[in-house]
Amino acid sequence: MDIKNNPVGRLHDILREAYSFKNTEVTQHVWQAVLDAPADDLGGLLKLLSDLIVLNGQAKQAVIDGIQGDQTLYLAPFKKTDQMFARIDLSGGWNNSKQFLDETTLNALAFGNHALEAKHGKCKLSSEQTIDFIEKLDQLLRDCLDSDLPDSLKKLFHKNLESLRQALISYKISGVQGLEDEVDRLIGAMSRHSAEILDQADESSKGFMKSVFEVIGSINESIQLAETAMKLSGPAVIALLPIIQSL
Incomplete structure (x- = not known):
């Protein structure tokens, strides 16, 4: 899989992968799998989750700075992602986080990625x-x-x-x-x-x-x-x- 240069694309791909996990999974196991974190390194996982929250903010700012005209559609998913990241409970069921993700939210992020892709170019490293x-x-x-x-x-x-x-x-x-x-x-x-x-x-x-x-x-x-x-x-x-x- 290619890693997107623009932050909205990276956020979309990560959340799309997370969304594919069943509701019954443990949240910690989902993020370990999605972020390629070792199972025995809780500190490493927390650092990656912190970076992911930063990415969420960078993606929102990229929309504000890079998309002309009405940004309502492109900014809408961040209401859900902000809520999800504010309520992370690693020991809880994945459904507690997944409830903030749906096809509408993920598709809006995909549209944002498409709108910004030309501005950010592509990287050769997969x-x-x-x-x-x-x-x-x-x-x-x-x-x-x-x-x-x-x-x-x-x-x-x-x-x-x-x-x-x-x-x-x-x-x-x-x-x-x-x-x-x-x-x-x-x-x-x-x-x-x-x-x-x-x-x-x-x-x-x-x-x-x-x-x-x-x-x-x-x-x-x-x-x-x-x-x-x-x-x-x-x-x-x-x-x-x-x-x-x-x-």
């Missing part, structure tokens, strides 16, 4: 690709812990890889902008420590480092809008080239 990148980062995190890197570099790589992993997990909610911001932040962090990275690189760690930068480059390329897609040598990652070329 949810399936996101899962693949998360799996690659999981492996790199294990490789990092098993590596012979000095503790300072091990901490640097582990911290930034985990932050990128979390950004990919929340990509379904935050969209391309949140992921772009994290990639840019990571590139800046790696660039600032480039001298230390190159000084400490040896034959046993070069393969790991190259794999890290290849994944960063692949994610960066995938999140670019179709009309402005850039390769690894593009401006967004140009700061990493001295490190990459020296490994």
Whole structure:
């Protein structure tokens, strides 16, 4: 499934998926499934739900800012979504939340998505690709812990890889902008420590480092809008080239 760039589209897709669950489900289980949250990580689920509530507000503002003329139809569903998010009870039955969702509400969000889609463009990174990148980062995190890197570099790589992993997990909610911001932040962090990275690189760690930068480059390329897609040598990652070329 493609993740929409515009917030109304992302909200619609998430709520449409949630709406498909039976009334008898437990609310916590529904959101864990929809938001791809681990079953044993309540804190992670609460963070994702907080992000989802922020997305609801961003979607409403996108309608106000981006749709000309009468906005009544496009703003109507937010009365229901505001009520739903204000009454979340994770231990309760899903029907308590689902009562605020119906075809009329979801169709109005779909209309809003259609009206805003042309303004926001499309991203090339699908949810399936996101899962693949998360799996690659999981492996790199294990490789990092098993590596012979000095503790300072091990901490640097582990911290930034985990932050990128979390950004990919929340990509379904935050969209391309949140992921772009994290990639840019990571590139800046790696660039600032480039001298230390190159000084400490040896034959046993070069393969790991190259794999890290290849994944960063692949994610960066995938999140670019179709009309402005850039390769690894593009401006967004140009700061990493001295490190990459020296490994």
